[in-house]
Amino acid sequence: MSSASDGLDTSVGVYIDNVYLGRPGMALADLIDVDRVEVLRGPQGTLFGRNNSAGVLNITTRKPEFTFGGTAEVSLGTYGYNQERISVTGPVIDGLLAFRVTGFNTHRNGVLDNIKTGIDANSVGRSGGRVQLLATPASNLTIRLSGDYSQEDDTCCVSATKLVLPASLSATTSRTLRALASLGYVPQRSLDFTQNNSPQNMKTDQKGVSLQVDWDLGFATATSISAWRYWHFNPLQDSDGTPLDVIQVNVAQTKDDQYSQEFRLASRPGRFNWQVGAYLFHQRLKDHFILNQFGTDASAFYTTYLRLANPAAAAVVIAPGSQYLDDVDTSVDSVAAFGQANFDITERLTVTGGIRYTRDKRSGVSDTSIVGTPYAATSIPFHYNVSVKDDNVSYLASASYKLADDVLAYASYSTGYKGSGLNLNSAVSAGTPLVLSPEKVKNWELGLKSQFFDCRVTINLSAFATDLSGLQANIVPTNGNRSYLANVGDVRSRGVEFDAFLRVTDTLTLSGNGSYNDAVYKRYANAPCPVGVSGVCDLTGRPLFQAPRWIGNGTVDYHVDLGNGTRPYALAQISYRSSVFGTADAGPYSRIEAYALANFRIGAVLGNGRYDLSAWINNAFDKQYFQNLSTTAIVGASPFAYAGQLGSPRTAGATLRVNF
Template structure:
């Protein structure tokens, strides 16, 4: 048992809010002044926002980034906003669609369990039972304990806020890299309904529907949202005949809004969603030269003896076992807002259950060496947050309490051996030792692991803004958090598994501690249209447990916390009579102890480790302009220089001898350049006919796909172009045609070495993005 002192993050300060004109929201006629004074949350952003298509002022985007309804241009945080209306107009509905609209965000899922979200090059690590996420994901104020919980389609969403830099002073769980703050549409006392059907290539079918209205006049309103998305696989499999990377997701969300008095409201949300598809298979991007290492040569020779020769392919994956990703989750949350007169009290109570039951080929070959790899996961989480916020004034403040408990149970089929296992390992061993004994493995033999991880956390926090003058505001925040994490793992075997890859281990580990984190920032109103910001904050990600790695050199049982020191300088400007915005942000962050997943090049099981210290620095630019009442343009871009400032004992690529000095090398999955541009045109032909057209372009520069920055893991930069055109008929009907990835760009989201446990790496495999697809969408609003 080991106990560590933990540090928690503070909400970062200054920055520039992102405004894409097609994503903007406008405030009501009684728009707030240059800095909204309200700090309570009794009135949420989603309850006061209206569609930017009906407004000419691009500066009145309302967000809840600081747990209060404020204009985005007034919030001293590097912040991008994508509205639900903008997602619907463009056809977007996933986190990857969000990634392609904002700077410095990386979102992908190698499977629903191992999904990753990173900001500014920090946070892209595989899921682990004993590890928090570097980027916190929140839905309607509720923290999601695993990124995979957010993989359901983003349907009936009010808006998505991407907060860059460490967050913690006001958010429930501290996040060292940033936050995704997702809010869904609330029930309305005005009756309404929306139905949408999309059809496209690969038998793509998506249905979205929502109905809202009063159940008891002025007292109780409800909202029901249903979605289903299906698409055939896009990668052929000649062995099974079942194409890979299909989509199959379903979800339903029910809400009640209760307003018994003018000073009290309660919102209850219950939801269920599931996934059943062939998600996340990879293609062979490179077959290694046998001369790269002795183990690679022996692995390829053993393959050949068993009749398999790997080949590079972009549209075929060759595996003999079926691929199934099966996930279901259910959740209930209640938000209560109470106006106490002197302040506003908010309570958010939540429970969530997440279940993952996959089936996937362990060896990624058509040989029956390893039949199955599965991590059957059951995750329960409970959270309670209480916040008390002052009324508007020269001094405004918030204080609160946060409680969180998560229990996770995993049953791992670490390896299930097939009918070719004994022959493969016998040939592999005899290529280096001709007298090696025959390896006898009964088909179906298993190497198993059972893990339980329990996390408990509580925090108290406070933050205050003081108007020192009419043009200068000072902000300070302080938070104390206590975390405790306990985990156990026990392995076992069935049958006659291969001994060198079935190492027994039994872990029982606890880590706990407390942390103080803080924020200081200043906001200057340089003119009525220009605000400047500066801040310094500390960030934190709790210590972790390495619960799923076999005992071997370099696999620590306890990971030190991530600790961040972050500085921000930002400028937000409103131009041309509030018909344009131009925002800029500079940042410099120093992080110690980056937590990441390492995949050994010898085929051994992956493990978690602190992979050195990191320095991230760069600039983010975002702007939008309403050229005419019919044409809106927006663009953003970022330069992100993130590298290991101290990592002398890093992992090595295949063919190199450890250790490898990674100091000065770029951090993996961190594009140096990102850029996006959007153009939206809306016309009027009279008689209620309004044609429209949208063009979306995004670019991401090359990145490395693995921690060791191996040359074979380098993912080439790529650009994507999406097109959509259609017409609105009156206030009710809309039809559009669309093309995604119009240039049919081949690109990879992941890339790393492929190996057979107990043997050597034989090539590089990666998950490709979707090819060009086209279709039509029909929508009706009532």
């Protein structure tokens, strides 16, 4: 929970209805009425939107329709789970103006026991809605206006302790454990409960408006997309991760105000087709952080911690309620022009070229202050005022060849770019520069897309090679101090991917996808060392953190048409992810083990498709797995444990969907 990530752009861009979401947390709201989801891998930016160095998740919702209809859905399940969704569409003025209104409400009780407060952690509470209008004032003109609002109130994101570090690891680890024990707390592994004593929750408010105009000019279609979005992120975290009152809370309030304008001109389909455009983006983020609010146990803990090393050390006096505050104001302005063209040299051979010019300016101000009498060694006030400008040209070149009517081979080369970052928190204490260098990507891909036997079999294969220079990452120090940004060297990634679909019979289909990715640090000489190792380490050749080598997903779908609009079905899904390191130092204690999850659903479509009733179970075998993992430490002291957020346990329930 820090302002670190606000100094960076995202590597993987998320778009909803052609609108870029400026912060990753914006994409966590529940999505309803989704029409399609596209996953675009590799550098993007020659066709639309912002420049994204690692890929795009492009989500499109259903448009308003001129025929009245809708859906209503209710789900009930374990842990008090209930979810209600509704979508209604229809004409306002027949043939001229249509509407669509959607809404959702989701609630689930906490799934992690808090034996200190009695309030279960990691609950879910989300609600929101969207209103759309679609106007067709002329046969060649469509106007789509959309407004949405959502809110979230969760007891997130409480960690479970995977392991407690041995006292023999280092003298400072031993001191931390002994200082905690002197106050009556002995850390222990706890995957089923937490003992945090401070309130912990996450509240967000998000809203936005977008206007898309499409005008068919005959030779081409002109598109304008204007958008505004606002996101208020207000989490409250227990800073020390213990039942003690050493550091009470960590508050991180972020207000994101962003505007975007995009223009595109796309030719009609033909032997030579093209698309050009321009993109403007402005974002302002205002952060207010209570980094450390010291409690009644702070003086005793730090005094004991120091005197275990030096018995003559003076007593530490910290007034309860003392705070270390940080206010950060960041702005981003980006202007870009892009274009891409396809040319069919023959009926089988097509070549594609694309180019993008991007100019970015990022500015930021950071002010910290101390309220009360905090422990001087943990808190150093500072003021930063910094800005940076970048420009970049990225491009795409590819060729595809039809080996047969349903078999396409292709090869591509593309470059990507993510602009400079600002280190607006602990840059001085961390010894890192205020300005991070841009992140640049080169990507090669060879692939094959094929269908056989009247489309009953689909097989897509690809091999990729990616070289990334100047990887930007958020580094979490092992001493409990604030995270900071750094260029962590160069990364090399090599791998293969596949997608497959098989219609075994008219009632049974099998599908799956997977990837192998060998991602390592190509150069990372001055890296942070794992816990227990002093100085700096050379991680060159070591695996990239949070990058699983193997990922796989499989689905079995069986359905039977009994006539009279009755169709029972069964669905089984399994997913697998190999082990990863949770932290950039690739230390052995941060290893997240491999896991596989299984989900099942049985149900029936009834009444000529009007009703769909199903029962489901997710994480059917109740696998405990970590989504992330990092050190647990009290600021200014050595870490004493590794903890992270667990994935959801086994849940089961039923869903009724009504179409009207």
